[in-house]
Structure formats: structure tokens, C-alpha cells
Amino acid sequence: MATLVLDDLRKSFGKTSVLHGVDLALVSGEMLVIVGASGCGKSTLLRLVAGLEEPSGGRIVLDGVDVAARDPADRDIAMVFQNYALYPHMSVFDNMAYGLRIRNMAKAEIGKRVAEAAALLELSHLLERKPRQLSGGQRQRVAMGRAIVRNPKLFLFDEPLSNLDATLRVTMRAEIRRLQRRMAVTSLYVTHDQVEAMTLGDRLLVLHQGRPVQLATPMEVFNRPANIYVAGFIGAPAMNLLPATLVADGAAARLTIGQTLHFVDGRRPGAEGRRLVIGIRPEHLNLDDDGFVLPVDLVEPLGSETVVIGKLEGGQMMTIKLPAAGVSDTSLRVAIPPTHIHVFDAESGLRLEPQ
Amino acid sequence: MRRIDWPAHVVLLLGVALFILPLWLVLAGSTQDSAAISRGELSLIPRLSGLHVYADILSQGSPGAGPVWRMLLVSGAMALTIAIGKIVISILSAYAVTFFRFPFRMAAFWTIFITLMLPVEVRIVPTYSVMSDLGLINTFPGLTIPLIASATATLLFRQTFLVIPDELVEAARMDGAGPWRFFKDILIPVSSSNLAALFVILFVYGWNQYLWPLLVATTPQLDTIVIGIVKMIGTETQTEWNRVMATAVLALLPPVAVVILMQRWFVRGLTDGEK
CATH class of the missing domain: 2.40.50.140 (Nucleic acid-binding proteins)
Structure with a gap:
């Protein structure tokens, strides 16, 4: 449980400015969905928070501490990637345990945490398998498991459902929502899919060309779109x-x-x-x-x-x-x-x- | 009932025969009388009583060359040192060039790339001079070190590393893996099949080296098996062709063994890989 505050967060690549200053405050346990068309800067925003990119300006305050200068590993943030990014040569167990091993956690504790996460995600019977032996949905779950075992302050989701087929996407969407509610971990979720945005988020941030356009609850965004772009983007x-x-x-x-x-x-x-x-x-x-x-x-x-x-x-x-x-x-x-x-x-x- | 594709089989069998025949000639020839071979009476049927030639050359050697066991040892050590040395150096340089941002990164890459245009034969005189200045002529390091630096392997590893998804690298960073850990825990296992394939190629490359060993090592103690065979084909003495052929057969065995042994690895690597 943690709060996240972004304060005038900016990013430019060379002369091209991608994010023109984003202010955002997440309350503890909240799931905030960042939605926008491709190229709007939503993934960049997520990567800045993760520490995979260096901000050109602004602060990232996690639980009262500015983490903008820290290494990704030292931010206590876990991320679920679009293509899952599982380690292909490691078993499901090792995939989940890897981050904990690097942190020199005791073996028994690692075993316990992985077992708990696996039970939660219904992966217990697959722990010995390699990623290539899993279906898309199972890989997705392993990627979630890898984030969960870390017990981080913040979850980041980078379009985690876009590689799944339509039916599975609906199932996993509900699963992610249930899990996030249950664990009450503050989360940032990036998607270009407005259905995901509407169903998953406690609040939505609509980004357009690197600028935040509207920040409100999904229904508020739907009922009272702040401008023409949002009006055309949300709703199908x-x-x-x-x-x-x-x-x-x-x-x-x-x-x-x-x-x-x-x-x-x-x-x-x-x-x-x-x-x-x-x-x-x-x-x-x-x-x-x-x-x-x-x-x-x-x-x-x-x-x-x-x-x-x-x-x-x-x-x-x-x-x-x-x-x-x-x-x-x-x-x-x-x-x-x-x-x-x-x-x-x-x-x-x-x-x-x-x- | 399955029909057999006769033309295809005939072509394949012809191909097999074409490859097998020279090898068989050498194998059969090695067991025959040296004088008979010289007269051109090479029988295709091996003479079992002639098999002792292998024991002879292994332990005693031939006129003009030392015992074959020592040549095998020298060749083996040289090929292994070159293969492993090349892999270690090139995997590290490819890692640096692919995954790290540092000043003159591309300059470094292109410098490595350009050396592709300068194979051993082209730079052999300056290399010899350097080795001579360092006092490495007629030493094992002198034999191997100049052959270790390898642009080809660096490029191959770079290509392997380039197709590794960025997200895998980032996931490891989020998990807290530093550069060294990432290299050891993720990169090497993920590219293990390429590693095995490259090892085979480089081992055979090292094993077959001829020109450089010929120049740099003149003492019989450092004769590789390739040099040894040449030395056996003397001009002044009568060449004992059966011994030459037996040595050729023995020279074939280690590379074949390496290929067969590593084949298991890279076939597994190919079916294991998730790319």
C-alpha cells in the first residue's frame, strides 16, 4: 500500500518532447488506467515511473520519497510487460523466484512466497514447466506472479492483455481486477483499449500527444468528456x-x-x-x-x-x-x-x- | 503402403558415396603396404594385419616427424584454446557493444568489424614481428594468441543479442539483476545454442590452422597434426604413405568427436529456444 505522486513529469528524446508535464496523484490501493492512442506517451510515462527511462524533468514521489534518481530495482516497483518477458530458460518457479534470489531472500521464504502466488494464480501444478510449454494466459499469469511475489509498493501494467485472444482477454481482465482489489496494491495500468480502461480503472487518465487531457472516473469520462478528443476516443x-x-x-x-x-x-x-x-x-x-x-x-x-x-x-x-x-x-x-x-x-x- | 521415391534415394546415395569414398580410401590405404601404395596398387579392402600402423605412429612417429600422440595433444590444446579464447573475448565485446551505451560505442563496433577484412594471412608478417619482439616464437602462447581475436564471432554474438527482446532486459533490471548477473543468468543460457554451434565451428577452425603454426613454431615439440602430416611427406626420404594416411585418419577423429558431442547440445538448443 503506497501513494504515488507525479509532479510535472517530463520527457523528451533529443529535441522531441514526448511528455509535456504530467501531474498525478494516486491514492493508496488505487488502480489508475492511462489510456490513449499509440504514440501519446503513455508507455513512456510508465517506463519513467519504472525507472527504465530517465525523466527530463519533474519528480516521481513514491510513498513520500522521490525515487526519480533511483535504479529500477531499488524503487520497489514491479512491472508486467506486454510480451510477458519471461526468462525462456527458467521454469515457472525460477521465473518467479529470480528477483527474490537476487535480493538474497532466504530459500524457505522464497518457496513460501512463490507457492502462495502460484496458488492465487492457479499455477501450482505448472511450477516445473518452462514458459514455452505454457499457453498465453498461463504465461500472463506467470508474469503477474513474478510481480506479486516481490510484494511491491506499486504495480505497473504495460498493455498486459494485448497479446491474448479476445475471449482470454476478457477473462484475464476480470482476473487482474479481482487480484488488484484483493491485494490492494496501488497500480498504474497502460492500455490503448478503451474497454479495458473503462472496466479496470478506479480512475482514468486520458493522454493525448503527451498531455493529460482528462483525469476522472471512467463514468465521468464517458458522461462528460473534457474535449472532442476524449469524446471520440472513449465509447464504442x-x-x-x-x-x-x-x-x-x-x-x-x-x-x-x-x-x-x-x-x-x-x-x-x-x-x-x-x-x-x-x-x-x-x-x-x-x-x-x-x-x-x-x-x-x-x-x-x-x-x-x-x-x-x-x-x-x-x-x-x-x-x-x-x-x-x-x-x-x-x-x-x-x-x-x-x-x-x-x-x-x-x-x-x-x-x-x-x- | 508407402511408396519409395527412387530418384531421390539414388541421388542421395550417390552423394553419400561421393563423400565416403575418399575417406574410405584413406582408411583402407592406411592399413596397406607403403610400397604397394607407391606403386599405385591401392586396394579398397583394408588389411587387418596392417592395423598395427596406428599403434606405431601414435607412439613412435615417422621419419621426419615426432609421435602422433604429441601432435594430437598440441593440436587439441591449440584448437581448444583458440575456440574458448575466441568465445570468451567475442561474447564479452559483443555484450558491451550491444547492451551498453558508452562514448565511441559505434566506433568500437566498426573497428572490430573492419578487422574482418584483415584475416590472418594478410597481417601475418606484422603479427610475426610482434610475436618475435615479445619473444613468443616457438611458444604455445605465440601459437594461439594471435588467432584468438575474432571479429566474426563478435558479429555473430551481436546478432544473437540483438534479437533478445528489450523487455527481457528490462524485466531483469526490474528484478534487480546487475549487468554481470544478467550476463551470467540470462544472456548465456538464452544464447547457449549459438554458443555450442560457434564452439564447433571455432574448434574446427583452430584444428585446421596451417599457415600460422608453420611460421611461428619450428620446434618439433610444437608440431600440430596438420604440420606433422606435411612433414611426413618428405622429399628426400621415401614417403610411407600408409603412415601418412593413418595420421590423416587420426587427425579427423577429434573434430568429428566435437561435432557429434556438441550436436546434442545445439539440437537441444534449437528445440528448446523460444525465439
Whole structure:
């Protein structure tokens, strides 16, 4: 159990700045997920905390102590790698025990810790095997075991599920969450997968081009995305983003496709004609006989629901998620419920709150 | 019923015959009368009564050369020293060049690389001069040390190390393994199959050295078996071909033994490896 504070953490490689200053505070036992597209700097951030890269500026404070200058081994941090990074020539037992042996722990204690971790991860019957004799999920567990036996202050996960197939990913996701809750170890989890981000994190940090964009609980990020990038990134299928302008007294937005949407939660600031982007999630769009006509481009039946991709005049694409199958594949009449819209400023990309 | 692919088998058998025949000639010839061989009457059937030639050459030697056991010893020691020396030096230099960031790292790498263009034959005169200045002519160190530095092995190890995933290195760092521990606990076991293969190649390379031993070691005590065979084929005396052939057979055995012995290792290494 430990707290982690990042204070204006920066990293540049040569002249290229990758992280432009990240501030973050993890409370003890918290699982924080760092999510972003590839190249946003999320892995770099994790590697800085691990000590595998040297920060260009800022502090990494673990349990009140600045560890930024310390060797990775002296930080009391364990990491689970994307490709597991198991030692191929060592048995499962030795893989887990290696770090403890280096720390000159007594043999009996090592045996006890490995046995406990193996029991927790259901690896007890595989301790003699070599990594190549294990399935992907089992290797993943060994990698977790190697982190657990160290009993570290902080867990780091670097996209640990991305090498697994889809079914296994779901199982392991739940397992990681359960384990982390049970052990209550403060954890940083990096992923580009928004489902993992939503399900695993106590809080999410969305990174975009080396800058933190939003730090909040998953539901908060989903319900009130801080800017257009987050709005489009979190949620599947992605939120529809429609260009619009503010009408006179700030009480409504006029979409370029024609509709006028009245804000139900209050006026937005700005002069008439201020350029806006209106976001509406595919699942919030309604079929409505009085709605506008949406020519259908593609229907994707998913079983429990159907995703319809339509193409409006002017080339604007629009996605709708409908609960039922058997929808028309030529055109639909669609209405945008004003209760569910997100309003963003087109210039800055930021969310516009009511006045 | 399985059908036999006759043409393939014929070609393979021909190939085998092609390889076996010279060896068989030497083996058969070694047991025959020297005078008969000289007359060109080389029988393909070994003469069992002629087998004593092996005992003779091992213990007594031949006209112009010492006993073969000493040559085998010298050759064996030389090949082992060269192979092990090359492996130790090149694995360490490859480790340094691949895993550490230090000033002039690439310069160091390219310097090693460039020496590939200077094989023993090219630098033989300066090397001889250096060995002579150091007083190492006609000594065992003089025989082996100049052959130890090896760019080829360094490059091969570097390639092996380059494919080791960064994450494995980082996992070891997180586990607290220092450079030396990582080298010993992870790197060497992971590249053991390459190590075995390289050992075989380098051992055979060392065993077959001819030019350098010829120059640097003129005393009969340091005759390698390759030099020994040449010395037996005298010009002034009558060459005892059966002895020459028997020595050739004995000269073949150690490299074959090394290959067979190490084969187990690198085949295991190949099936064991997880790359």
C-alpha cells in the first residue's frame, strides 16, 4: 500500500518532447488506467515511473520519497510487460523466484512466497514447466506472479492483455481486477483499449500527444468528456461529432445539417455564430418518424444490437446503435434527443458547460 | 503402403558415396603396404594385419616427424584454446557493444568489424614481428594468441543479442539483476545454442590452422597434426604413405568427436529456444 505522486513529469528524446508535464496523484490501493492512442506517451510515462527511462524533468514521489534518481530495482516497483518477458530458460518457479534470489531472500521464504502466488494464480501444478510449454494466459499469469511475489509498493501494467485472444482477454481482465482489489496494491495500468480502461480503472487518465487531457472516473469520462478528443476516443462505436453554430441567446445550436437543438441544461456562452461541435453517442440517437432522413451506408448486426452507419448529404457520417435487428437498409428517420448532447467549442475543442 | 521415391534415394546415395569414398580410401590405404601404395596398387579392402600402423605412429612417429600422440595433444590444446579464447573475448565485446551505451560505442563496433577484412594471412608478417619482439616464437602462447581475436564471432554474438527482446532486459533490471548477473543468468543460457554451434565451428577452425603454426613454431615439440602430416611427406626420404594416411585418419577423429558431442547440445538448443 503506497501513494504515488507525479509532479510535472517530463520527457523528451533529443529535441522531441514526448511528455509535456504530467501531474498525478494516486491514492493508496488505487488502480489508475492511462489510456490513449499509440504514440501519446503513455508507455513512456510508465517506463519513467519504472525507472527504465530517465525523466527530463519533474519528480516521481513514491510513498513520500522521490525515487526519480533511483535504479529500477531499488524503487520497489514491479512491472508486467506486454510480451510477458519471461526468462525462456527458467521454469515457472525460477521465473518467479529470480528477483527474490537476487535480493538474497532466504530459500524457505522464497518457496513460501512463490507457492502462495502460484496458488492465487492457479499455477501450482505448472511450477516445473518452462514458459514455452505454457499457453498465453498461463504465461500472463506467470508474469503477474513474478510481480506479486516481490510484494511491491506499486504495480505497473504495460498493455498486459494485448497479446491474448479476445475471449482470454476478457477473462484475464476480470482476473487482474479481482487480484488488484484483493491485494490492494496501488497500480498504474497502460492500455490503448478503451474497454479495458473503462472496466479496470478506479480512475482514468486520458493522454493525448503527451498531455493529460482528462483525469476522472471512467463514468465521468464517458458522461462528460473534457474535449472532442476524449469524446471520440472513449465509447464504442465512437461518438458522432456534428459541426454546428450557436444561435442568438446561446440557448440552442444549429447543426450544419439543418436541425436546431435546444440546450436543456442551460445557455452556452459566446456570440451568435460561435462555431461548435455537437457530440451525440450512437446509442442515444432515436428512430423517430418526425426526424431527419438518414440514408443508410452500412448495417452491422451484432446480435443483441445493430449498428447502422449512415451518410448524410455533404458526406457527414453518422452512426446509430439500435437495440433491435431488422432495420431498414435504405434509409432511416432519426432524431437527436437534446438531453443527451455534448457541446464542444470548435476552436479549442473543449467542452462547453452551461453558464 | 508407402511408396519409395527412387530418384531421390539414388541421388542421395550417390552423394553419400561421393563423400565416403575418399575417406574410405584413406582408411583402407592406411592399413596397406607403403610400397604397394607407391606403386599405385591401392586396394579398397583394408588389411587387418596392417592395423598395427596406428599403434606405431601414435607412439613412435615417422621419419621426419615426432609421435602422433604429441601432435594430437598440441593440436587439441591449440584448437581448444583458440575456440574458448575466441568465445570468451567475442561474447564479452559483443555484450558491451550491444547492451551498453558508452562514448565511441559505434566506433568500437566498426573497428572490430573492419578487422574482418584483415584475416590472418594478410597481417601475418606484422603479427610475426610482434610475436618475435615479445619473444613468443616457438611458444604455445605465440601459437594461439594471435588467432584468438575474432571479429566474426563478435558479429555473430551481436546478432544473437540483438534479437533478445528489450523487455527481457528490462524485466531483469526490474528484478534487480546487475549487468554481470544478467550476463551470467540470462544472456548465456538464452544464447547457449549459438554458443555450442560457434564452439564447433571455432574448434574446427583452430584444428585446421596451417599457415600460422608453420611460421611461428619450428620446434618439433610444437608440431600440430596438420604440420606433422606435411612433414611426413618428405622429399628426400621415401614417403610411407600408409603412415601418412593413418595420421590423416587420426587427425579427423577429434573434430568429428566435437561435432557429434556438441550436436546434442545445439539440437537441444534449437528445440528448446523460444525465439
